[in-house]
Amino acid sequence: METIDHVEVTLDGGLHGDFRGTIKPGGKGRRQVTLLERADWEAAMAEVGHSLPWFERRSNLLVEGVDLPQIAGTKLRIGDDVVLTITRETDPCERMEALAPGLKAALLPDWRGGACSRVLVGGIIRVGDSIRVEP
Template sequence: MAGVIAGIARHGRAKGPMETIDRAEVSLDGGIAGDHRGVRKPGGYGRRQVTLIERIDWDAAMAEVARDLPWWERRANLLVEGFDLPQVPGTRLRIGADVMLEVTRDTEPCHRMEALAPGLFAALSPDWRGGACSRVLAGGTIVVGDIIRIETS
């Protein structure tokens, strides 16, 4: 089972604007280069270094609230297509040839989602629809169009 990275986004500071990019460096200590959430704090576990959301889940949430907002408004780092994100912490995901992420938990929606569209918080809440958080296990370069798959070995 494999999918594709359909989008990459980052934000340089808390509550700062999201920037969409076509290519990103990913590192153990910094997550996606230029994204403030990816920096692993001293003694921290990096449970939220990189966040991922499925396009199908974002589209379903948009349909539920009768809106058409771009996916990066979710404030996720990676948009995945054709891939069902595993809902099991500890699952390893390979992106491209080098990058390896470990799913740590679901990405719970925050109050900012409700400010975007009434009902969006509830639309993103069930069944990990808000996405998955992950930590970086192996860094490298990712680009839009890279394959994402569950690492089995």
């Protein structure tokens, strides 16, 4: 994992440098970009009594100041250009349990593990960009 202050986002590749965002032939791109709310990660950490950095979750983007919609099809605008559509919940895997006992269960309620999305409009995302739910 690598933390960066900006990244290019494309329709067919997701976040530049993240192979998981590339849409495979016949694929739907439902997991091009994963988002995690800072408050949800901190709540899960408090629940299990740990203070691991957010990137251990292996999400692409850490967001704050917005309650991520828990409805597939909802659109998010990040910065001036990038538009994502929520596709599904990001299910916590066994790796979370290996990081901290109880973490997988702590990430299950209310989409605490984050949201998966597909890129509708590409562009550049920068740390500090606004995130808005689109009508």
